[in-house]
Amino acid sequence: MTFAYKRVLLVGATAGIGAAIGDRLVREGAKVIAVGRRQERLDTFVERHGKDKASALRFDISERGNIDQFVQNVTNTYPDLDCVFLNAGVQRPFDLAKPEMVDLAAFHSEIEVNFSSFVDLTMKFLPFLQNKDTETSLIFTGSNLAIVPAAMLPAYSASKAALNVFVLCLREQLKSSLVKVIELSPPPVQTELHDYMGADKGRKLGMPVDRFCDAAFDGLLSGSDQIVIGSVGPAQFFNDIVDKRRQTFENLAKMMKERH
Numbered sequence: 001m002t003f004a005y006k007r008v009l010l011v012g013a014t015a016g017i018g019a020a021i022g023d024r025l026v027r028e029g030a031k032v033i034a035v036g037r038r039q040e041r042l043d044t045f046v047e048r049h050g051k052d053k054a055s056a057l058r059f060d061i062s063e064r065g066n067i068d069q070f071v072q073n074v075t076n077t078y079p080d081l082d083c084v085f086l087n088a089g090v091q092r093p094f095d096l097a098k099p100e101m102v103d104l105a106a107f108h109s110e111i112e113v114n115f116s117s118f119v120d121l122t123m124k125f126l127p128f129l130q131n132k133d134t135e136t137s138l139i140f141t142g143s144n145l146a147i148v149p150a151a152m153l154p155a156y157s158a159s160k161a162a163l164n165v166f167v168l169c170l171r172e173q174l175k176s177s178l179v180k181v182i183e184l185s186p187p188p189v190q191t192e193l194h195d196y197m198g199a200d201k202g203r204k205l206g207m208p209v210d211r212f213c214d215a216a217f218d219g220l221l222s223g224s225d226q227i228v229i230g231s232v233g234p235a236q237f238f239n240d241i242v243d244k245r246r247q248t249f250e251n252l253a254k255m256m257k258e259r260h
Helices: 016-027 039-049 064-077 104-130 154-173 192-197 209-222 235-259
Strands: 007-011 031-036 054-058 083-086 136-141 179-185 226-228
Touching (some): 016 039, 054 064, 064 104, 083 104, 104 136, 104 154, 209 226, 226 235
């Protein structure tokens, strides 16, 4: 099978999982619009793949007041856009037992980048995708920590849990439409995300990024809408939690629909 979408907007394309996914999307035959904060990395991406396969837009998704203009620019420039891939994120530890040491602005900023900005981008791009007469897609990079949180990463875990709930609800409400909603759920991956541990230590934590991309694309090419890679603890136990939770969610959604 080949990747289903032809023109992909990839948010968070300048580092980590996003950078690796961007390269892989191009190899799979998609034209990629790379989005990120670092212009030099965006320029390198376009130079590496050529302007016929790659383009780039500098944008900081934390600037939520500018999202309307960003979406308008994208959709006017790329009317063939059929996939929005939301991948950006930040991660910091917080010691909640020492409240005087918790930077509340940083805590809420992490939630805003990892969750609220994704909600804004989704709602702003959705009308454009819904107006297409062929299948389109919203793809979200979540985390296994959405299901089992990491105690020292409360903001990150909470933001990914919120995103997972949002994706479940969005998918359910769009199931009769041509917009497919897909969630990638990674384990720790060896990227810059963990640089707060020290670059040497942090970038050795977790699954090699190439192996993650192989697993992610196996899932994407299979047509699955929920792609869980790795696990927190024993895989069978973790996957059982994920499966039972989704089934329970779908049962509740069906019950509520029947009552309304």
